Each structure stands twice: as C-alpha cells, then as structure tokens.
Amino acid sequence: MNSIEIRDLVLNFGDVSVLKNLDLDIGEGEFLVLLGASGCGKSTLLNCIAGLLDVSDGQISINGRNVTWDEPKDRGIGMVFQSYALYPQMTVEGNLSFGLKNSGMARDEISRRIASAAATLQIEPLLKRKPAELSGGQRQRVAIGRALVRDVDVFLFDEPLSNLDAKLRAELRVEIKRLHQRLKNTMIYVTHDQIEALTLADRIAIMKGGSIQQLDTPHGIYASPVNKYVAEFIGSPGMNFIDGRLTDDGGPSFQSAESKIDLSRYSFADGGTKQGDASFGIRPEDVASGKDANSMPFTTEVSIDVLEPMGSDTLVWSKLSGHDFCFRVDGQSDLVAGEQVPIGFDPQRASIFDASSELRI
C-alpha cells in the first residue's frame, strides 16, 4: 500500500501557478527527497501535504484516507522546519509535549513518549532547558523530537539542515538516516542540497517550475537523467556537455567539431531518433586520464587549463571541442597546468540529449 498518494494536485497563488497537475505516490516506509532550486515548488508541495496550504485542486491521501481538506493535526504527520521553530518561551519538555497536550493525551502517556523520544535523540539532559540555551544541532534534534513524540507514520522535513554548519550538517544527516532505518516511517525531505538528497533518499523527485522532472532512485537520477536540466542539476561539478550531431551511417555515432564518438555501446532511450542536433554529456567522474585512458572505447588528448586540488581528488579543467571539460584525477597526481594528457571514457556511461527538446535520447 502506498503511504501517500497525490493526484492532480494544483495550487495557484492568484494568477501564478505554483504546482501543476502533480502526481506522486510514496510507498510505505520510503524516504523520498524533493530536490530542486529555490522557487521550484518543493516546499510548497510539502506544505500542501502537511495541510498548511489549501490546494486549488486535486487530492491528497495519507494511508489510504483522503486528507485534502483535513487540518494538519488530523493528517497523521510530524513536521521539522528549517528554522527549528521551537516555542521560545517553553522548555524542551514543553515543546515536546505541546502537541500531545493539545490532543488531550493522558499525562503519563505524554511523559512516557517524551522519555522515549529523548532517549532516541539523546536529548535527555536538555529537557529542562529553553531553546535559547541550546546549540543549533541540539535545537534541530528537539525539533525532530517534536515530530517523533506524535508517533505518526509520516515525517515531513523542510530543509532541516540548511541552518547548520557543514560539519554538523553531515553529522545530523547520518543521524536522520539512522532514525529512518530504525523507525521505518515514511519520510518526505525537502532540500536544495544534492548531497543530502543522494545520501538520504530511497527515491528523489527533482522538481522544476511546479512539476516533477524525474522521480527515480539516486543512482537512476545520477546515471541516467531524463533531461538536460536534471543532468545539470545533479553532480558537482556538473556534467560536461559537447554540442554536435547524431549520425547513423555504419552504426550510431556522435559528431562534434573535433571528434567522432562511436555510440554502438550506448543504450538509446525508447523512441529516440538517432539523427539530428544533440548534446553529448559525460560526468567528470566517468572520464579516465593518463594510462587508464587507453583502455577506454573513446580516447583523445586535452591540454590542462586549471587544476583545482580538493584533497581526496583534483579537478582538472580543460577544453574539448571548444567546450569546458572537467574531469577528476587522484589527489596525489602530479599534473601541471599547460600539460597535454590523454583522456578517455566509455560512451555507455554518457547521456545524450536532444538539442531542442533537451530530453534524453
């Protein structure tokens, strides 16, 4: 059974259409990440699921029950916000118990739940403190606790880690994943950080302009993006693109200004014409250089413009067929700018997009 089903969801703010006929099914216990640039509608969608925004049209079901017009408290959800949104005048304990008290729960059940959530999140020593006396990481833990005590099936996270510094963010990311593995709740997580999306998600929904571009596993999104937008959005640094033409004389191949790439190993998407203008995309991680390049189906030689050492590896910027071309080499490599290096890649790993529709071919 699906935990959440969204059908034909439409949301308009005046004349502006924010969500356009959106459909989404989320399985029970699934960790779904809504990923996109700011203004893509991902937080709006989450607010609609939470019941904090009234939808213009469509239907939202949670656990098989139509909740489109239910109050947030009646939807069986818990929500964690970017700014933590802790009630400043209440202690941590007061924050955790506020929702339970509102629902008229018995006192001993409230304290039992708080104790259990506090143990899970290791915030027992903080229960008597006010939010102002907590660090950012502790505050976010309390905010997660507030969702936890509600004992709900669905957790909604609205960019929960964006206010934290990099180190803490990485720590809490692991903790959220651990929490999900233990609780096995359905979780919907909004972020603009692709690392968070790739590391946490069972599936990622990439959004743009109020609709979902691609809904797939992190690997699926990374390895075979459905269009050029998704390909550019995921990956850091982004995918390399070379403009050129597809030809099909004696086997499919890609012809750019300088080189011809044999595409007999590339798996074309169904219905893709193997003719016409196209963009050839290859990820920096899929490019081999130096000695490793020789074993690749396609090889060429480039001259190094700039080196960006990043510790574990080094990014090398060069030019291929007049386009910026980036690839990764080992951090220990002794390349210098201006040097000529052989590079190679396997066209099987590439993504090719139609030049006009920008869809995957």
Next chain:
Amino acid sequence: MSITADVIPRGPKPRRVMDPGRIMLYSILFVAAVYYLLPLYVMVMTSMKGLPEIRLGQIFAPPVELTFAPWTKAWDTACTGLYCEGLKVGFWNSVKITIPSVIVSILIASVNGYALANWKFKGSEVFFTILIFGSFIPYQVMLYPLVIITRELGIFGSLTGVIFVHTIFGMPILTLLFRNYFASLPEELFKAARVDGAGFWGVFLKILVPMSTPIFMVAVILQVTGIWNDFLFGVVFAGTQNFPMTVQLNNIVNTTQGVKEYNVNMAATILTGAVPLIIYFLSGKYFVRGIAAGAVKG
C-alpha cells in the same frame, strides 16, 4: 629620526579623553537638556512659593518661604468650574477612563493584528489599508458623526461613551503595531503550532502572546500616555460628571475671575503631567520603541 623595527605598537588602542568631537557632543547635549528642563524648574519653584513672592517677578529664584499649600489646594480644593473639590476628582475620572480604554483597545487590536498577519483572508489587505487610512483622518472630522453614533447607542456623555471612542481611535495605530510585530515573528513557528494541533486561539494565546511582551508594553505605554493626555474626547464624550484630569486642569488654569494663582496652576499642571512622566521614566526603552512605532503613522 628613524623608526627602529622592534618598536611595534601593542596593547589596546589608547583612549583620548578629551576628544574634540566628544566635547562638542556633550556640550550640545548639556545645553539642550538645560533648555528643556528650564520650564520644569520654573514650574517646580513657582509651585512652592506664596503669591506675594511670585509677584516679585523673579521666576528663577528658589522659594524664600517654602510652602506646599498650593499643592494641597490644587489636589483638594481648587475650583474647577462649579465645584471646588480640586483635581483629585479629575484624577480618578482619568483613571476610570484610561484603564478600561487601554485594556479593551489592546485586547481587540492584538487579535486584529494577529488575524491580519497570520490568517490572511480574501480582502484582508484591503481591510488593513482602510484601517490604516483611518489614522490619517483628523479626529475633529469624525467628532460630530461620533456624537450622533454614541447618542443613538445611548452612551453619549458617559464613561462607556468615552471608553468606546478611545477604543475606536486606538484601533488603527495599535492594529498596525501588532500586525507588524506578529508578521515579523517566524512563520514556521505558526506552522509548527498548527501541526501540533493549536487552533486560532491556541496559537495566539499559547504561542504568540507569551513571546510578545515587548509589543504589549509598547502598546500599553502608547495608549496610557495618549488617553491620559487626551482633552478633546474627554470634554465631548465623557459628560460633566466624568471630566478627565486634563479638562479640569484647563478649568483651573483658565478661570477668568479673581486672582491668577500661578503657584496653584503650576502644581496642578505638574500633577496632571505626573502620570505620563512617571511612565517615561519607568519604561524608557519601551517608550522609545513606542514613539518609533508611532512615527509610522505620520
């Protein structure tokens, strides 16, 4: 002369006690303070002199024969029109007008502001604009319609009437104050409270009000000083039995018959101004915020 390399400035930056800028600043502040305090000084001195001493015309001289009789007279026996019971009647009338007006207007305006900031409805912005527009219309324009309205409601010339009028005229500025304050609170707090099952009143009373002490303080100060100092509505709507202190002060000071008792007038004026003055001193920082908020009104 050459500077040797091993002389490196270190330690805190030396402080210049006699900075010319500072001297200038404090001189101006001092002169301004003296200038504004001078009338108060004259009032206090005059109020403690007997009439013969006042007639000497030395207004800056301290009293030779110290007397507090003008103060007791102003409070207890000075004649305000027909009655000679002093200002104390007006003081208690002002208290009776101010306290309910402040409470009622703030209660209504805070809920108004909360609804306009957090529960936007169709036309809420238009409603808010109209409300703000109300604060630009001079009071005098609305005086006559309000007289008719209160007369029809049967509350003209009563405490209820004047409280009603003060509540109405407090609405625009107070609603603006509360709306802007509530709008400045993080929206996610409001969302979190809704997910936690708090409704319209739950969010307001349990989440927002406890974190809004500063703005309630500002509103109280704004209203207490404003209503206490009011003359116009008091004289029109309160009725002769309920004239506030300001109206009675006017009646004492502006008597056209007999000797002008400057000492009693001064004492009466200080007594009337004492309440706002005390509030200034007790809540300086909130008061400045109140003025700043009022500045939006234009």
